[in-house]
Amino acid sequence: MTENKIPVGPFHPLLEEAEYFELKVEGEMVVDIDMEIGWMHRGHEFISESKAFTQSIYLVERICGICSTSHPLACVHAIEDIDNIEIPMRARYIRTLIGELERVHSHLLWLGLAGHFIGYDTLWMWAWKYREPVLEMFEAISGNRNHYGMMRVGGVAKDVESEKIPHLLQILDEIDRKMEMIAKAAHDDPVLKSRLKGVGVLKKADAIAYCAVGPTARASGLAIDVRKDEPSDAYDLVDFNIVVLPNGDVYDKLVVRLLEIIESNKIIRQCLEQLKTVPGPILNNVKEITPGEGIGRYEAPRGEVFHYIKSDGTNRPVRHKVRAPSYVNIPTFMASCKGIPVADALITLAAVDPCYCCTERALRVVNAGSEHLDLLALSRAKTEQLRREIYGK
Amino acid sequence: MGWYKRRLAKSLWVFHVSGSPCNNCDIEILDLLTPKYDVERFGIKLVGSVRHADVLLVTGVFNQKIAPRIKRIYEQAPKPIFVVAIGTCTSGTCCFKDSYNIVPDREAVIPIDVYVPGCPPKPEAMIEAVAKLIGVLNG
Ligand code: SF4
Numbered sequence: 001m002t003e004n005k006i007p008v009g010p011f012h013p014l015l016e017e018a019e020y021f022e023l024k025v026e027g028e029m030v031v032d033i034d035m036e037i038g039w040m041h042r043g044h045e046f047i048s049e050s051k052a053f054t055q056s057i058y059l060v061e062r063i064c065g066i067c068s069t070s071h072p073l074a075c076v077h078a079i080e081d082i083d084n085i086e087i088p089m090r091a092r093y094i095r096t097l098i099g100e101l102e103r104v105h106s107h108l109l110w111l112g113l114a115g116h117f118i119g120y121d122t123l124w125m126w127a128w129k130y131r132e133p134v135l136e137m138f139e140a141i142s143g144n145r146n147h148y149g150m151m152r153v154g155g156v157a158k159d160v161e162s163e164k165i166p167h168l169l170q171i172l173d174e175i176d177r178k179m180e181m182i183a184k185a186a187h188d189d190p191v192l193k194s195r196l197k198g199v200g201v202l203k204k205a206d207a208i209a210y211c212a213v214g215p216t217a218r219a220s221g222l223a224i225d226v227r228k229d230e231p232s233d234a235y236d237l238v239d240f241n242i243v244v245l246p247n248g249d250v251y252d253k254l255v256v257r258l259l260e261i262i263e264s265n266k267i268i269r270q271c272l273e274q275l276k277t278v279p280g281p282i283l284n285n286v287k288e289i290t291p292g293e294g295i296g297r298y299e300a301p302r303g304e305v306f307h308y309i310k311s312d313g314t315n316r317p318v319r320h321k322v323r324a325p326s327y328v329n330i331p332t333f334m335a336s337c338k339g340i341p342v343a344d345a346l347i348t349l350a351a352v353d354p355c356y357c358c359t360e361r362a363l364r365v366v367n368a369g370s371e372h373l374d375l376l377a378l379s380r381a382k383t384e385q386l387r388r389e390i391y392g393k
Numbered sequence: 394m395g396w397y398k399r400r401l402a403k404s405l406w407v408f409h410v411s412g413s414p415c416n417n418c419d420i421e422i423l424d425l426l427t428p429k430y431d432v433e434r435f436g437i438k439l440v441g442s443v444r445h446a447d448v449l450l451v452t453g454v455f456n457q458k459i460a461p462r463i464k465r466i467y468e469q470a471p472k473p474i475f476v477v478a479i480g481t482c483t484s485g486t487c488c489f490k491d492s493y494n495i496v497p498d499r500e501a502v503i504p505i506d507v508y509v510p511g512c513p514p515k516p517e518a519m520i521e522a523v524a525k526l527i528g529v530l531n532g
Contacts, residue, residue, distance in 0.1 A: 039413065040459075043489075043492040050491055062489075064415055065415045065418070125428055
């Protein structure tokens with residue numbers, strides 16, 4: 001039998017990486033997958049080495065627009081690690097607040113896109129509609145919808161004024177209610193369940209072998225979370241649980257993210273309550289960074305992000321290394337995509353991370369016989385068929 | 394030519410190309426489609442293939458690897474096509490000026506008609522850009 005190849009991409013930006021996927025198929029089944037990255041490479045590490053520390057924070061914020069707090073946060077952790085800089089209590093709460101708000105908006109974004117890929121545009125519109133209040137909260141706190149520019153070495157850039165907190169809590173109540181509704185709707189929906197259950201399974205052993213992190217790992221039964229394992233900022237002062245599910249399929253990844261949103265809301269509420277009373281400065285004045293090395297970790301919405309900074313006593317890093325979570329999560333496709341039907345491939349690829357450009361770019365895929373087939377339509381047709389089977393119409 | 398352009402100005406279909414952005418501009422573009430901004434009520438629709446598009450929305454600084462692809466997309470598009478560059482990245486390289494991997498002149502890759510600066514620009518600004526484009530097309 002001749003081997004057919006389905007190219008997906010190259011536009012597919014997840015974090016700083018855009019990928020080109022090549023699915024090798026035999027009939028309906030995916031037998032192998034190959035990928036190529038580098039479409040989004042802009043040389044952050046190199047540029048960072050020519051910038052001052054404060055400018056580096058601005059720069060790493062622009063690695064990724066979806067987790068535009070995780071990178072700066074890991075970066076300032078790394079710089080603070082060189083000199084063991086203490087940060088004020090109030091700043092710790094604000095950092096955690098921003099980090100968790102970002103997790104909520106990122107997971108909602110993913111949820112919407114996942115819905116879009118399987119033909120649930122209602123879910124897409126819903127999830128993105130309820131994502132707007134989160135962005136509103138960001139705008140109220142930092143002045144910008146995305147790219148908040150809140151992190152500084154030794155604290156944060158902007159205070160959350162106490163007059164704003166009742167209003168923010170009000171928005172949070174609203175988000176909470178909507179989240180419960182979406183979680184319940186997604187949980188009770190028989191079509192969603194039968195469409196996603198058992199699809200693209202990443203076994204626990206594979207998750208360990210490929211060093212998966214974040215929700216991808218937690219949905220495969222691996223309880224790893226930097227927030228618990230090495231709490232920084234206010235994570236050891238707030239009460240929350242990490243969500244771990246055993247099955248490793250796309251459905252579990254969805255549920256993990258939904259439950260994490262609810263957990264994050266809990267953290268946000270605690271932070272806001274604390275910010276009503278916790279006094280103090282928000283920024284310690286850091287005059288210089290001594291020579292040395294530092295590492296910074298933070299649990300981004302997609303998993304652990306890692307920064308390494310080496311300083312030689314000047315105001316710039318001599319070496320700045322970044323490892324983003326998707327970089328380790330993407331190779332898990334090798335395990336999760338083999339042996340599944342082509343119609344499930346798109347959602348399995350998307351389950352690790354949002355990939356909206358995939359929507360546009362995966363539309364026209366050509367197999368070796370040069371007939372056109374539409375991956376998105378294929379994925380949606382399967383959902384439709386299941387819906388008919390379940391509701392009998 | 395006037396009627397030809399006016400014909401385009403009724404409802405613009407847009408295609409979105411990301412040339413090494415940080416994703417944020419792209420999310421904000423998708424945000425336009427969702428209930429809060431809902432640009433479909435103006436007839437602006439995001440389409441899945443460049444062959445159906447009247448407007449190209451490009452984001453990002455264009456690295457060396459992606460620039461030929463963007464050029465190819467532009468060549469595949471039916472003319473006339475209008476290119477709207479979203480974000481400071483495309484207008485002025487943002488903070489990536491010193492990078493070894495970006496193309497120095499993005500206008501050399503594809504001609505750009507409208508620039509929307511901002512990092513990322515607010516969705517309102519993007520709507521205004523496209524609305525202005527419609528205004529110009531209508532003369
Ligand atoms: S302009 Fe800003 S938000 Fe837009 S892609 Fe560039 S860095 Fe990202």
